[in-house]
Amino acid sequence: MTQRACQAIEREVNAPSPRKIIHVDMDAFYASVEQRDNPELRGRPLAVGGGHRGVVAAASYEARVFGVRSAMPSVTAKRRCPELLFVKPRFDVYKAVSQQIRAIFADYTELVEPLSLDEAYLDVSEDRRGLGSARAIAEDIRARIRAETGLTASAGVSYCKFIAKLASDQNKPNGICVIPPHKGAAFVATLPVKRFHGVGPVTAAKMERLGIATGADLAAWPIEQLEAHFGSSGQWYWRIARGIDTREVKPDRPYKSVSAERTFDEDLRDAAALIAELSRVAGYAWTRVERAEVKGRTITLKVKYGDFTMITRSKCLTAPVADLAAFTAAGIELLTRLFPVPKGIRLLGLGLHSLQNHDSAMPIQLGLEI
Structure with missing residues (x-):
């Protein structure tokens, strides 16, 4: 990238009328709903999901003190917090509450981009209710969420999605943080790169090996060197290190995939048992496909063995998958190619990708344990 192009990008963030964007994130959403609905769970370390061989879908803040996190195996969570309580997820309830929150957002802007049931971007550049500032809008939204759902939300307010x-x-939980345009780059400079959206664990580890630990470290690297080490992503890292993100808030954000998975109480090796379990998983996943009103051509099988190694296998069709029977058959075909299995299987998942025709107004939480 030429110096002139770099200067043009840097000018983007200093445009005369920067966007006003809020990122609203519910605090420990699933766990907070359970504590709201059951007074006996309040103030106690709680995990949604789990079970003997499952994983934690969400953890209350009381549990997070002990290091319990989402996606953690339940046995590990219980080891870290012996007093941990497990409750079964109630996704229909979570979706209903999410719809309440989405209705609140709609009173302030039409530009709402949901990321999941519990978080969304809002572009409030147009002050529809005449509250005077993006911060005032965020505070009003948070107050209404608390009053109407009994739950707390945290909010980030800034000029771009990345910083919001x-x-x-x-300032979680139940906090707000406002970063105006002239403080964007300085804010990013103080943060560890592992917190950056788009920098996963593998990339963060690679950056650490290169001596990049903070946003300031990242900003010190020329774009050519970043592209040499990180390919096309290097330009994105160069931008965010300077607080530059020109992405728009896009309503009705399309799904990338719909899936379901199941962890077994005991590792499975028997072919018939594995096929039966995969058929169950396919049924759960297809229910989510129908609820999301999407179609797709790619079926992906996820397999996690007893030693926690994981593989995926995919099959791409020439036309969208017609129905549950075709979806299940494709999944079973992928699974049978692995027989005989070299070791016990502890988890099976099945998903639909290459999605199209997104018509649903409200996204659901996808790819979670069943």
Whole structure:
């Protein structure tokens, strides 16, 4: 990238009328709903999901003190917090509450981009209710969520999506953080790169090996060197290190995939048992496909063995999958190619990708344990 192009990008963030974007993130959403609905769970370490061989879908803040996190195996969570309580997820309830929250957002802007049941971007550049500032809008939204659902939300307010999302995590739980344009780059400079959206664990580890630990470290690297080490992503890292993100808030964000998975109480090796379990998983996943009103051509099988190694296998069709029977058959075909299995299987998942025709107004939480 030429120096002139770099200067043009840097000018984007200093445009005369920067966007006003809020990232709203519910606090420990699933766990908070359970504590709201059951007074006996309040103030106690709680995990949604789990079971003997499952994983934690969500953890209350009381559990997080002990290091319990989502996606953690339940046995590990219980080891870290012996007093941990497990409750079964109630996704229909979570979706209903999410719809309440989405209705609140709609009173302030039409530009709402949901990321999941419990978080969304809002572009409030147009002050529809005449509250005077993006911060005032965020505070009003948070107050209404508390009054109408009994739950707390944190918010990040800034001029771009990247910084708004970082800011919403800054004062959790039940907090707000506002980063104006002239403080964007300085805010990013202070944060560890492992917190950056788009920097996963593998990339963060690679950056650490290169001596990049913070946003300031990242900003010190020329774009050519970043592209040499990280390919096309190097330009994105160069931008965010300077607080530059020109992405728009896009309503009705399309799904990338719909899936379901199941962890077994005991590792399975028997072919008939594995096929039966995969058929069950396919049924759960297809229910989510129908609820989301999407179609797709790619079926992906996920297999996790007893030693926690994981593989995926995919099959791409020439036309969208017609129905549950075709979806299940494709999944079973992928699974039978692995027989005889070399070791016990502890988890099976099945998903639909290459999605199209998204018509649903409200996204659901996808790819979770059943």
